[in-house]
Amino acid sequence: MSANASACTQGFVPDKAYRDARDLLVTRAEAAARAEAAAEVAQSAPKVDVRGLVEEWPTLAVGSRRAMLGALIEAVVVTPGERRGARPLVEVLPHRNA
Numbered sequence: 001m002s003a004n005a006s007a008c009t010q011g012f013v014p015d016k017a018y019r020d021a022r023d024l025l026v027t028r029a030e031a032a033a034r035a036e037a038a039a040e041v042a043q044s045a046p047k048v049d050v051r052g053l054v055e056e057w058p059t060l061a062v063g064s065r066r067a068m069l070g071a072l073i074e075a076v077v078v079t080p081g082e083r084r085g086a087r088p089l090v091e092v093l094p095h096r097n098a
Contacts (some may be wrong), residue, residue: 071095 013021057065072095079089 074093077091
């Protein structure tokens with residue numbers, strides 16, 4: 001039995017149960033910290049006004065459209081339907097830096 005477990009539980013909670021619960025709490029706290037940091041980054045990211053882009057899109061050069069989409073989209077994943085004639089599943093994966 002570890003010193004921390006015995007000092008905190010005074011023998012009422014089995015050592016393994018104490019360690020498992022402690023590890024779960026640490027994992028949750030770390031995940032919450034990562035989520036909070038990601039939210040802060042998202043809030044500080046520059047905002048881009050894209051109103052009117054739909055109307056303007058056909059007039060933009062292909063290279064410009066490709067660059068804009070490349071900055072936003074990491075990949076497009078297409079998974080065929082399970083049955084013949086079923087619609088495929090299309091997933092658009094956002095770029096990590098977007």
